[in-house]
Amino acid sequence: MHPYENLPPEAFWRSAIATKNPLNITGLWQPKFTFKPEDNVVTVGSCFAQHIGKAMVRRGYNWLDAEPAPAKTDPELKKKFNYGIFSFRTGNIYTTELLLQWCQWAFGEVKVPNEVWTNPEGRFIDPMRPNIEPNGFANLDEMEMSREATLEAIRRGVKKAKVFVFTLGLTEAWRNIEHGYFYPMCPGTLHGDFSSEKHEFINLRYPQIKQPLMQAIRLLRSVNPDLKFILTVSPVPLTATASGKHVLTATTHSKSLLRAVAGDIADEQADVDYFPSYEIITGFPFRGMFFEPNMRSVSDKGVEFVMASFFEALEKGRNKRPKPASAKKSNLKETSFEKSDEVVCEEELLDAFS
């Protein structure tokens, strides 16, 4: 007898992959824990995280919109002003450093920087959420109140949540040299002005990815000890790299590190799980079929397949079907999504410079 004799079919390439139609590949995820449709779920992270929240709503799960727009706001208007995209109006949180930063600001560990930008029309831009309002804010007070609103939403949302889903997106980041805080986008690309004296590029390495994420998890757990985490890695390649390497090799390096961190933390922490959306979209057994012709955007079919795998595994783990959408709790804010709803992706805006 040896250990390989009693392994299930999913442990072997031949039975799990080689002899299967890709669309019949199953069992990629055995959840460490399950949750019920009525449990509050928070989603934050990179562009791909938006699909998770939308899919949860469609499936009748209690996706937490902690900073909702008025109930009858048109979906297009909500999207324009970044309501209902993530659980909080942070914009994309691409790196673990940014996640930690938001958590530290929200829970008072670190003071929010007082940097502010203006656009050519004199409107005020939040450097930490440069795309959150299409035309910026009317004045500084309004900008600061809006950011404080998001921090309040984080405080409340984390306390109410049962599950916190974070999608890791990038390792490449831009940092303020003097004060050390991170920007979501390189200053000067969307708004603001770039200065090599004020801003530096950093391509986060494994410890620099893992440590902030662990710190964020500990901080969030200190607020909500029952909170569980699901980590995913965005399968979406980099729009652009400042690393000096080819964007394909930079992407592979980045995603490999993120995948390693996510996997290691999930292995080390009982209340942290990893869901393999990355493998489903990018894994070569799927032959790239879930990408659009630009080989970057994930197709609707891809999102559908990923989320079907997610819910199938979850519900199998719970051993029962979810209740229909009408059973949603009242704290689920009305959010309607079109099937082919495009995601809000600030990083994609870098394409304008290609």
Add this chain to the structure above:
Amino acid sequence: MRFLRKKQKKICVLGNSHVTSLKRYWDESADQHPWDLTFFGAGTPFLRGIVPQKGALECKRIEGKRSFERTSGGQQVIQVNDYAHFCVLGALSGSKVVGLLSEIDAAAERGMPYSSEFIGHLYDQFFDKSLAKVLLEKLRKVTDKPIVLSGGPLPSERIQKQKYVRKITPERQDFCLKLLQDFEIRMENRLEEYDAKFLRWPSAPRVSGLFNQHQYMAGSMALNGGTQEKYPQHDLIHGNAAYGELLATALSF
């Protein structure tokens, strides 16, 4: 501001159930005024289907036509050349406006205020989805005569006693009143697109900023296929003849 001059005698009043407050006042006091009001009232669903014809407006649905016939005293169709002025009543719901403002206030109260730009877009969206926009567009297809638009009344102060209604506390009144004023300014701007005037909600009956004293709502009559019947909850969002008199004064009838 007086929109209508005494020399302009024939006025077409077009609207939904909210025409009844002015109609009730008018029915009691028409002899005292030199103006000639003709009321074309129908339920909102019928008014949304109103069709511009050559020199006329008519409801597509027979229920709408009959409602026009009853409220006007015999006419199913509005012949626009018969009138010197048009008054659109109730096509912008005062109670729904207050509902929206209350949501905006609630967000601010819980520490998550919306930006001024977003609020402006919410106001635009409110107008763009309203019956008011539909009627203005249809009217302007058949006439270029003066149009004044007055929204449905703000809700009764008693609506705050309903379980489903959020209570606006005294501390929030100033903020809510500012929201309402900004909404009115936005509507004035939007109506300029149709060369029409927006009549702000009368301040005389106001209490707590966003609500009307119940004495201006009590005993309101329903527009029910043109007939007038009383419903207990009707008073929460419909004005009575006293409110109608305020409207007439503001419109200079």
